[in-house]
Amino acid sequence: MSPGGPDAPNPAEYQLRLFIAGTSPRSQRTIENLHRICRRYLAGRFSLAIVDIYQQPELAEVDQVVAAPTLLKLTPLPVRQIIGDLSDEARVLRGLGIFSPPGGGDEPGR
């Protein structure tokens, strides 16, 4: 966290990476769930990359993916793995850190 960074109301840039295994119904469902949540809570504040680990298996190791599907929140820190089909919205939001106090426990500059 750089000092003098964005204040609490400033939107954080959410970098998300979703790992799915093929185009199974579960993968479809996961993508739909993610789009819905992002539209509702992160409109305009996120970037999303979807990786099919069947196509790019080498990326699974790099990002320590074990489960499928896995949503990886790269920023804001800390990095979080959100696994499952994202049907439990409250848990997804907790994993994304959206309803927690801004900046978590280590609020900058205070």
Place this chain on the structure above:
Amino acid sequence: MTSDPSPHATTLPKARTGIDGFDDVTYGGLPAGRPSLVCGAAGCGKTLFATTFLVNGATLFDEPGVFMSFEERAEDLAANVASLGYDLDGLVAAGKIVVDHVKVERSEIEETGEYDLEGLFIRLGYAVDTIGAKRVVLDTIETLFAGLSDAAILRSELRRLFGWLKDRGLTAIITGERGEGQLTRQGLEEYVSDCVVLLDNRVEDQITTRRLRIVKYRGSAHGTNEYPFLIDEQGISVLPVTAADLSYEVSNEVVSTGIESLDAMFGPGGLYRGSSVLVSGSAGTGKTTISGHMVEAACARGERCLSFVFEESGEQICRNARSVGLDLSRHVDSGLLRFEAARPTLYGLEMHLARMHRDIEQFRPHLVVIDPISALRGPEVELQATLLRMVDMLKSRGITAVFTSLRTDGAFGQAGDLGLSSLMDVWIKLQDIEANGERSRTLYVIKARGMSHSNQVREFQMAATGLKLVDAYIGPAGVLTGTARVVQEAQEEAAELRRRQESERRKREVVRRREGIQRQIAELRASLETAEEEETLLLGEDAQRETQLAGGRSDIARRRSAAE
């Protein structure tokens, strides 16, 4: 290494682990193309076992492997096994091994619905395909249960994973932590049902012994005992019973003990090669010296000797041997003789035996000395079993073995009736005889299988020129040794002399008497001759007279007739 070709060995393909002894116990290794479970408590060597399997596969059997670590990071793993001489990084660089650290941190994971472990499958599949792996290690996959909360999903996924490994024909080791009441915490043995190996690390009397047991091996015969195994700087080695059926080739070759007079006590003039010799006797009876002579003789024949000593260092033995004219250090220098000295308390009994086993495998000696075997302590049953294994192993390799024992009765323990002596082919017993204020050493051969041997007690003397056996005095006064023998011998000699003189004297007397009689005979004969001559003379004179008389009478007659 499959010295014992069992009928099962051919039916089930096996992947050799390259771990000393383990491939013997399992008649060829782990089931090829199937997952095996290696379980045990913390610190019992699971990871090392698995790593050795993988490294040996890559280096010895040209089977690349994937190590999927759920606990240790790749660099930690490489550092840990570097102490065993495994160059994991080098193998990774050479494309022989892939190490993949799977990190599952519960605090970083949010579970939000249905999922499976396809990510893990893909990582494993990718790693396997990259190097064309034949072997896989999953070290400790149960860690997943700590990171992920949905045990039902995990179980079904693990079942799928093991099935997947089998479908791909991968020989896999799955390690598992020992759990309460079952082999692993999560009951993995239910899924991995082909082969289960249990490692154990027990502390008894403050001494740790590692043990290995094959709990199950579907479709194959296997040793069912607990085998001690050893982890040291040279890796893992398991000590198996190599010849449970006592079928080894025996040698008819006779080798000298290095002591001429001792050789003479055995019918063939020495000991059979490959026999086990027990030299027992209390302290200071010369056990080490006798074994030293045997070592010297073997080294002089150009054979390798390995000496395990528990009470002295190798240098000390060399120095002491010099006092009886043996120069053992030159054999140490030439590499024919190796001393392995260790305190008996350093390891547990089985550890000692496992270590010896490994040293013998490496050095391939012709003669092994264990001095003294009685220094090894342990529960008696265990002692007997493990020593039996030791003797078996030595015999199956045709190695002559010399065991010294402080116990004069040939037993193991203080109150034991299980005999070490019954395992031995030859038993040479040394005994001190204390009498008349002195102590002398005696030696006798109690048994020597398959050869006639002297049943007599010999006194043996140690001098700067070497060992010498002297016939002990055995006579009406009993068995005497030492000065008593010398005194007795002197007495005997004096008595002998007296006897000799006496008989000489008698002989002379007889001669004299005979001569006297002969003289008398001669005299008588002389007088007889005289008498005969006289008789002849007399007879002659009579005849003459008769003739003269007759002549005179005829004269007269003639004259008378002429006158008529």
